[in-house]
Amino acid sequence: MDLAFIIIAVLTLASAVAAMSLRNLVHCALCMVMTFAGIALTFLQLNAEFVGLAQLLVYVGAVAILIVFAILLTRSEDAKKEVRFVSSSTVVGFGVVALVAVSLLAAIQHTQILPPQSVVAPHVSVKRIGEQLMTNYVLPLEVIGLLLTAAMIGAVVIAMREPDPADSVDVQQRNGSPLKLDPDSKKTAVVANE
């Protein structure tokens, strides 16, 4: 085990623990970014360039920004202050971890992994992956395109504002086009805002 791996592993694990245990949500998010970056580095160290760069671009780049934005926009500072470190769920959690680890280790130990078919591990480059995606795996790629379309439509539908009358008054006021509202409707608008 070389030194670089140990450093990266320790940093990744430490930031993962910090991401779960820190109080401030923004700090948690930043620690998670570090975890993502650590995983990306591990991939790069294993010569898995494509996965490493994809991890960097997607998780460190996009997902992390998304999380930070979500935290800032929802402004949930009033999260529960009292967090006991040792609770029943901690014990259960560690129990589950131990169980999974033991069963996985047992399974791995009692397994002879078949020798890979080709003796020389093929060098997987981004170009090869692209070629495969566009030839052998073109159908799954297309279906994923459909999946993303469905997800986008869904996101729009769920995030769309309900069209109700109080909202339209609200929008007019915000657009700075002061329509001559008669007193009654202004009153309803104020009530709706409250």
Add this chain to the structure above:
Amino acid sequence: MNLMILELAVVVLGLGILLGDLWTAAHQKHLLGYAAAALLGVILLASFFGLEQVGSGPAYAFNNMLVLDGLAVFFKRFFLIAAILVLLMSVEFSNRIQSGISEFYCLILFALTGMMFAASANDFIMVFVALELISVTFYVLNSFQRNRLASLEAGIKYLILSALSAAFLVFGIALVFGTTTFTNFADIQRALVANPALAGNGLFLLGVLMIIVGLGFKIAAFPFQIWAPDVYQGSPTPSTAFLAVGSKAAGIVLLLRVLFVAVPAVTQHWSKLLIIISAITILYGNLCAIPQRNLKRLLGYSSISNAGYLLLGFAALSQAGKAAILYYLAGYLFTVVAAFTVICLVTRDRDSDDITVLAGLHRRSPLLAMALTMAMVSLAGIPPLAGFFGKFLLLKAVVEQGATNSAYYWLVGITVFGVVISLYYYFGVIRAIYWSKDVTDFSPITVSWPAKLSLVVCMAAILYLGLLPGKPLKLSEDSALALTTPVSGSKQLFH
């Protein structure tokens, strides 16, 4: 290209509905559902003319990722019929969806596409992609009534648990790929034949088990059934119906292909596991359904017990069992859709799905009362309806295997016990229709003609499958043949 012409047509239809929305006046948007249902009907008819070449044998495409055989065609038609009936139901439901009804139709069509791809999947990558397409659309369909907290809760619960099951599925696929270096079903089968030691390889078996977990979630089999009652209760009724019929059938067809095409050598050793899962699922679903007062929740538990009945066919490990699964699913489709259509119509003006809304239904609308009664009687498995004959076939397949392992007789006993319990709660629904004492509301329920048509079709199908089982049974036996022939020489049609 011919192999996925149906899927392409459905996708184009879905996008067409989205575009059509732009040129439709707001108060007419719900009518797009009729258009979508009618065009799906055209696609269904076309499938009887365009796919005839399939009779000559399975055809493969996309590097063997996609297969078109009798089983795939059977399930594609099954999903098309389900989607048509669900779309007609959604039109009745449109007054309860405040905005975005055309997106609702569009997402139903996208989910349908995922199910049809699942029917043809012959590769684990395709399995995963098709299942994710189904799941992602259902996240949205389940939480579509944003103004109702229950609907949002259903969406979130489905999201989290479905993501968890997808993680199991991917992990399983990775382990199978790691030990065999293949993701294609036919390749894995060949690897198992070439190297029998693989069937005893712990890592490989763990992978297969995790894949079964991922698929077991979709069909709501024990112990992956926890989500079903809550999600069924909270979701909009058409989503629930599609979840109960389409999503479950997609899980079943994938389970059939994985267990009997990809890893038949493993499945033969796992009959005990299948027997146990089946027995517990039947008992859990039926026992938990007894105290339910909410109609949709009741049907949620009933759907769990039905997953158990379907697993009987898997446990039998015989050709008769596979044919019985297909037959039972066909009956289940019409029964469940009829039940949910009635629930959708009866609760149109109320916010509750409680069993008391059915009081006096036979005076308010004899058609609805009759449809719901027939659905319940069929679900309970009473002759001469579809549910009876389906259960009969499943049990027959299990009894035939009894000579090899006495556990099969126990399984029959547990199933009969479960059916007897189910009589109680299914007849509770019928009692609520006809013999409720405190009936306050006698206003007749108006039913539009498309909804009437869909109910009549369902009732006719339930009767047909129960009374004249000859032809449909032949069809399901022929379709199940796809699961026997060893996949060796494959016909490459499309690269």
